[in-house]
Structure formats: structure tokens, C-alpha cells
Amino acid sequence: MEGNLLGTLGPLILMFVLFYFLLIRPQQKRQKAVQQMQSDLKKGDRVVTIGGLHGFVDSLDEDKVVIRCGDGSRLTYDRAAIRDVVSTDSASS
Template identity: 60%
Template sequence: METLVGLLPIILMFVIFYFLLIRPQQKKQKKVQQMQSELQKGDEVITIGGIHGTIHALDEGTIIVTVNDGSTLKLDRSSIREKKND
């Protein structure tokens, strides 16, 4: 019983660590993956590098993004940070 009481602070710290750091990060990652899987042609997006553009074409793992000056970039789907709201 004394061993359990001695381990209780460590267990409590792990539980707090889980609910304050690990779980919110997992939720955020799941939300980003869902957004990336729901991308469609014509969506305006921002990449991880800060490039703003419009999706021109989609493939299973890649996306072709057209930027304002007419240039096209071929990017991994995972490089999309967020989808702009219209």
C-alpha cells in the first residue's frame, strides 16, 4: 500500500500531462488530416511554407496549386496547413 501511495504523484502527473498536452495535440492532428483528405479542386489553401494559392488538380498524395502569378506548384497533400474560408 505504501508503494502505491509513493507512486500516486507520478501517476497523477502523467494523467495531467496526458490531458493537457498529448490529447489536445492528437485532436488537432486528426482535424488537420481530415481537412487534408477533404480538399477539392478550386479550394483556396495556405501551405506550411506560407504560399497562398488555389488547388488546380488533386491526386492521391499530391496536389497541384496555382498561385496568383500563374505559376503552378506540385506539393504533397500533407504540406497544406489550412483551407481559406470564403
């Protein structure tokens, strides 16, 4: 009876383990990396928002970021709206 129970639950447990390592764990790592990037923002960083706005960090608050755009306007965003910090080497175009 124990062998039959293991034969029934074995594939289910294997599927859960694969699901964890292929989907859940990588998503947690990406989320942690994004949170780290957002907390490491500093004035002068070139950033891209989740809406696609490109600009430079003009000032920082606890949960807000003021972004200076190409025309000199300043827009306020939540820190969570910052998708990526763009390297200044690739920005020289």
C-alpha cells in the first residue's frame, strides 16, 4: 500500500518541485533585483519608467522620484514606476 501511495504522489511532488524551480524561484529573484535597483537610485542616474519615459533622476524622496526629461520638464513618479537604470555608456547617442 505504501508503494502504491508513493507511486501516486511521486509525480505530483516532482511536478511541484519543478514548478517551484522553474517559475516561482526565478520570479522571486527578479523581484528582489528590481527592489534593490529601485532602492539604489541616486541623483543623476539615467532611468526608464514602466511607461517608457526616459530621463535623469533630479531628486529623490522616500517613495517618490523626480525625473528631468529632455526638454527640461520635471515629472514626479513613484519609485516603483522605475523599470530600469540605463548605463551612461549606452546613452551617448
